[in-house]
Amino acid sequence: MELVLHGAPLSPYVRKVRVTLALKHVACTLDPIDPWRQAVRLRELNPIGRIPVLEVDGRPLCESSVICHYLDEVYPEPPLLPAEPWARARARWFERYADTELGPLLTFAVFGQRVIRPLLGQPVDEAQVRAAIDERLPPLLDWLEAELGDRDWLVGAGPTLADLAFATHTVNYGYGGEALDPTRHPRLCALAARTLATLPFAALLAEEAAVMDKVRARLARP
Numbered sequence: 148m149e150l151v152l153h154g155a156p157l158s159p160y161v162r163k164v165r166v167t168l169a170l171k172h173v174a175c176t177l178d179p180i181d182p183w184r185q186a187v188r189l190r191e192l193n194p195i196g197r198i199p200v201l202e203v204d205g206r207p208l209c210e211s212s213v214i215c216h217y218l219d220e221v222y223p224e225p226p227l228l229p230a231e232p233w234a235r236a237r238a239r240w241f242e243r244y245a246d247t248e249l250g251p252l253l254t255f256a257v258f259g260q261r262v263i264r265p266l267l268g269q270p271v272d273e274a275q276v277r278a279a280i281d282e283r284l285p286p287l288l289d290w291l292e293a294e295l296g297d298r299d300w301l302v303g304a305g306p307t308l309a310d311l312a313f314a315t316h317t318v319n320y321g322y323g324g325e326a327l328d329p330t331r332h333p334r335l336c337a338l339a340a341r342t343l344a345t346l347p348f349a350a351l352l353a354e355e356a357a358v359m360d361k362v363r364a365r366l367a368r369p
């Protein structure tokens with residue numbers, strides 16, 4: 148099976164797929180496409196123009212969750228979703244919560260505003276950034292903190308896509324110059340650190356550090 152992943156290394160959704168591939172030791176070529184500057188080419192792969200897209204023997208598959216679930220079925224070891232139906236559904240729900248509720252704030256409202264918009268020559272709305280950090284995000288994180296309770300992982304006894312989907316957005320929050328509040332959300336801080344240390348993030352984050360160095364240098368130029 149020939150796999151090509153179309154996506155930019157700093158995207159949390161692309162990272163989610165790359166960690167899944169690394170965990171399962173699946174070889175895949177990365178096509179580093181920029182969703183904004185190469186929008187026309189991307190739309191040939193994905194009608195809604197978003198990364199990641201995984202090409203499987205020339206056939207495009209869109210949406211990080213769809214891609215990760217597919218990979219988990221085709222390469223079942225080690226599993227990233229529990230087998231038991233209720234636990235599996237819970238993991239999918241937390242994954243959805245991270246992708247569609249936390250991602251727009253942790254990633255788009257902070258990293259998107261402070262990093263991506265300036266790179267595209269667009270103005271930063273710092274009031275919107277502060278509203279996300281101070282008002283919109285805390286209640287969503289409060290809920291997840293309570294759901295996690297005193298367990299190590301969101302579902303079951305080991306890391307699942309739920310933890311991966313959460314942790315990947317905390318990386319972009321960091322690139323946006325922010326960190327989760329260890330006083331208000333100590334369990335989520337620990338979960339993010341545990342997930343980054345347990346799943347194969349390290350090599351990807353090292354690669355991304357070089358990209359972020361270049362981005363910061365470009366943003367520092369007048």
Ligand SMILES: N[C@@H](CCC(=O)N[C@@H](CS)C(=O)NCC(=O)O)C(=O)O
Nearest residue numbers: 158159160182197198199210211212
């Ligand atoms: N729900 C999608 C979200 C993907 C997404 O929003 N990707 C961003 C980059 S992080 C993108 O391609 N944005 C380009 C655009 O919206 O035009 C997934 O999980 O794959």
